[in-house]
Amino acid sequence: MDAVLELRDVSKHYPEHRAVNGVSLSLARGEFFSLLGPSGCGKTTTLRLIAGFEEPTRGEIRLNGCAIHHLKPYQRNVSTVFQNYALFPHLTVRQNVEFGLRRRAENHMAQKVGEVLDLVRLTGKEARYPSGISGGERQRVALARSLVLAPDLLLLDEPLSALDPNLRKEVRAELKAIQRRVGITFLFVTHDQEEALAMSDRLGVMNAGALEQVGKPEEVYLRPQTRFVAAFLGALNWIQGVGVRPEATRISKRASQGCPATVEQSTFLGNCVRVAVRLSNGELATAEISRLEESFAPGDQVNLSWRPEDELRFE
Amino acid sequence: MKRLRAWFLAPTWVTMLALFAAPLLIICAYSLETRGVYGGVSLPWTIESYQRLADPIYLAILWRSFWIAGISTVLCLLLGFPLALFISRSGRRKHLYLSLVILPFWTSFLVRTYAWMFLLRDTGLINAALQALGLIHDPIPLLYNDGAVILGLVYGYLPFTVLPLYATLERLDSSLIEAAADLGARPLTVLGRVIVPLCAPAIRAGAILVFIPCLGTYLTSDLLGGGKSVMIGNLIQNQFTTARDWPFGSAISLTLMAMVLALLIAFVRRDREGLL
Amino acid sequence: MNRPGRTLSIYAIAVYLFLHLPLLILATFSFNATRLSVWQGFSLHWYSAAFQSSELVEAAWNSLLIAIAATLVSTFIGTLCAYGLWKRASTWLSDSLYLSLVTPEIVTGISLLAFYQWIFRFLRLPLGMHTVILAHISFSVAYVVIVVMARLRTLDAQLEEAALDLGANEWQAFRHVTLPVIFPAVAAAALLAFTVSFDDYVITSLVAGVDSETLPMAIYAIARRGVNPEVNAISAIIVVGLGVLILVSERLRAS
Numbered sequence: 001m002d003a004v005l006e007l008r009d010v011s012k013h014y015p016e017h018r019a020v021n022g023v024s025l026s027l028a029r030g031e032f033f034s035l036l037g038p039s040g041c042g043k044t045t046t047l048r049l050i051a052g053f054e055e056p057t058r059g060e061i062r063l064n065g066c067a068i069h070h071l072k073p074y075q076r077n078v079s080t081v082f083q084n085y086a087l088f089p090h091l092t093v094r095q096n097v098e099f100g101l102r103r104r105a106e107n108h109m110a111q112k113v114g115e116v117l118d119l120v121r122l123t124g125k126e127a128r129y130p131s132g133i134s135g136g137e138r139q140r141v142a143l144a145r146s147l148v149l150a151p152d153l154l155l156l157d158e159p160l161s162a163l164d165p166n167l168r169k170e171v172r173a174e175l176k177a178i179q180r181r182v183g184i185t186f187l188f189v190t191h192d193q194e195e196a197l198a199m200s201d202r203l204g205v206m207n208a209g210a211l212e213q214v215g216k217p218e219e220v221y222l223r224p225q226t227r228f229v230a231a232f233l234g235a236l237n238w239i240q241g242v243g244v245r246p247e248a249t250r251i252s253k254r255a256s257q258g259c260p261a262t263v264e265q266s267t268f269l270g271n272c273v274r275v276a277v278r279l280s281n282g283e284l285a286t287a288e289i290s291r292l293e294e295s296f297a298p299g300d301q302v303n304l305s306w307r308p309e310d311e312l313r314f315e
Numbered sequence: 316m317k318r319l320r321a322w323f324l325a326p327t328w329v330t331m332l333a334l335f336a337a338p339l340l341i342i343c344a345y346s347l348e349t350r351g352v353y354g355g356v357s358l359p360w361t362i363e364s365y366q367r368l369a370d371p372i373y374l375a376i377l378w379r380s381f382w383i384a385g386i387s388t389v390l391c392l393l394l395g396f397p398l399a400l401f402i403s404r405s406g407r408r409k410h411l412y413l414s415l416v417i418l419p420f421w422t423s424f425l426v427r428t429y430a431w432m433f434l435l436r437d438t439g440l441i442n443a444a445l446q447a448l449g450l451i452h453d454p455i456p457l458l459y460n461d462g463a464v465i466l467g468l469v470y471g472y473l474p475f476t477v478l479p480l481y482a483t484l485e486r487l488d489s490s491l492i493e494a495a496a497d498l499g500a501r502p503l504t505v506l507g508r509v510i511v512p513l514c515a516p517a518i519r520a521g522a523i524l525v526f527i528p529c530l531g532t533y534l535t536s537d538l539l540g541g542g543k544s545v546m547i548g549n550l551i552q553n554q555f556t557t558a559r560d561w562p563f564g565s566a567i568s569l570t571l572m573a574m575v576l577a578l579l580i581a582f583v584r585r586d587r588e589g590l591l
Numbered sequence: 592m593n594r595p596g597r598t599l600s601i602y603a604i605a606v607y608l609f610l611h612l613p614l615l616i617l618a619t620f621s622f623n624a625t626r627l628s629v630w631q632g633f634s635l636h637w638y639s640a641a642f643q644s645s646e647l648v649e650a651a652w653n654s655l656l657i658a659i660a661a662t663l664v665s666t667f668i669g670t671l672c673a674y675g676l677w678k679r680a681s682t683w684l685s686d687s688l689y690l691s692l693v694t695p696e697i698v699t700g701i702s703l704l705a706f707y708q709w710i711f712r713f714l715r716l717p718l719g720m721h722t723v724i725l726a727h728i729s730f731s732v733a734y735v736v737i738v739v740m741a742r743l744r745t746l747d748a749q750l751e752e753a754a755l756d757l758g759a760n761e762w763q764a765f766r767h768v769t770l771p772v773i774f775p776a777v778a779a780a781a782l783l784a785f786t787v788s789f790d791d792y793v794i795t796s797l798v799a800g801v802d803s804e805t806l807p808m809a810i811y812a813i814a815r816r817g818v819n820p821e822v823n824a825i826s827a828i829i830v831v832g833l834g835v836l837i838l839v840s841e842r843l844r845a846s
Contacts, residue, residue: 086753100757323675334729338702531695
């Protein structure tokens, strides 16, 4: 792999807790990688370690093969898009985007700024101030501000979480398209598994400071290596010692074999029906079925079954 | 970053050391020396200046200072509390009313004290009005006594109780008051048993904010008290000008500082973190 | 509990009258035709007398110079200090600044006087404008630090991180991002420092030389001699002037 970023056994210990514990990771050039996990799992800290706002307690961080973990943020060719965008309120959109270029005293500033604003579709708003544009537009300014510097790696800290839910899907697609166009490696941090699954070339799931699994989205979803990863990426039933996803759980009143259960509730969700059942050991499980299959009412006695290849087992 | 920060703090360090700490250290030394022949100080070292403070004349001044400062503080609290209550219940006009309290304070203290001289003197407005109304024949001596000094102090430091009390009252959980009312308490009872106890920290803060400057006041007792109402501040000033007894003046100053520090340590917890 | 009752409102009116009437009366009588406390007719006589009094004009000039000099220096020092303390607290420095605020003015004044006299044994300098300006700087710094710190605390810490991320070093981040953003608060602090310096009597009177009489000192001297409506006139001007400065300062702080 032509690795742009390499984390080797990186740890960040605070007096009270270990935010990041022995994380090792390689990012390929040009890939869209998501770091996924619940709040407090250490993903943001990892991001900050890569950006240079914190120094690792142990381990190495290498960018294009060179160690950067002792360098200041302004010495690394890494740029960050912050969760709340951190746009400079006293500067216009143009001045915000120019900021990094001015520090480097680069040539052809106007041209570069024009190009990147075109890329994020903000042409025409150069003279506005951050307070005079919408949340979605502010996010694009933050993106432009970082992209114009052509960093080796772009870090994005939950950039979609501050947006309106309706806007998110649209921005998701835009972000992915931009990444493909510029070809810069993106490291995207989020707690939303749908985002991670939809956007990433590869993703890594973090829990309590450790990286539990890394892989392509289908791989991690269909073949999770730990119970945490399985449960975090989607709903999970735990039946007779085996994990099965609701959409792989078959349910029938007529079958004679399988795991017996009683229907608690049947909810029509539009594109599918979700049937909640109670197993003989008292636990709950869910089956997601097409609305054209048999219908179920509370109290019905049913049998659950599944294909062996849909079983999820963990050590 | 550490270097930059060190450079940023350096000028203030120098200022504080040279213009605050060093002067205090010098008067510490002076307080233990003897009065020079032509004023100023000279050796030998002695604690005579501190011993002189035990003289009844000076103890009387100390006592008067505490008494005046104490009454002023109590008055500021009593007068300030209802005003803070009024402002906290004034809805949209809260900030206007608050500014009306604070604004006079930040304009000249000297002028505000002089205003009372103007009003209270024998030929001043109040006496003139009372005489014109036929209520009195000769002017009442309203100026140059303890009462005038207390009036001037309360006038000057009232905002210092209003602000912390307002801050607490504003943040008061109205559901507590509603609960008390629901349980049958009349408004006055709610006030006395719920609101006032909840304001205890603000009352403490306001009391200290008023008491300490009043204790060490100079201008008010000088202009409104004349020579008749000598407080610690006037005594100190006198030693460094007319009486030319610097060691004694230094001793009194340090005693005043000690009292101020004792009050601060006793009553102000680390909640002054809000300021600095 | 949402509206003040009638008794409370009447009380509030009384207190506001108590707070504001003395100054209003003072100002009104600055327009009085005579120096008596009975209204005798409108006149600007005392204002012109005040402006013609060389004592008052020179004192006003001194006060202005001192206040401007002290304000510039203390605002500069104080802003840097507030920034440094914001990055990482220093209990010693914060404590001494707080102590300088709480120390009675008379004690600050005499200690500075003693300090100057001690130094002048070696330097052969007299008391004058320079001693006053230094004294004013020493007590103004704390005010500036308080105002600027208050603003820094509400500042988004990520703004500086973004600046660093985009290639600025620590000094550039301060100069190009933090300082411009907090500038209204710095201006407000400067106006506050100006007000505090312009109005000071106690400390100034102790450390001023013969030829550096300030306006408060002149007013004090005249007031001590008896009531003089020229003082009313000057006072009215001062109150309005400082009042405007403080209003502007508050507006800047709120923005």
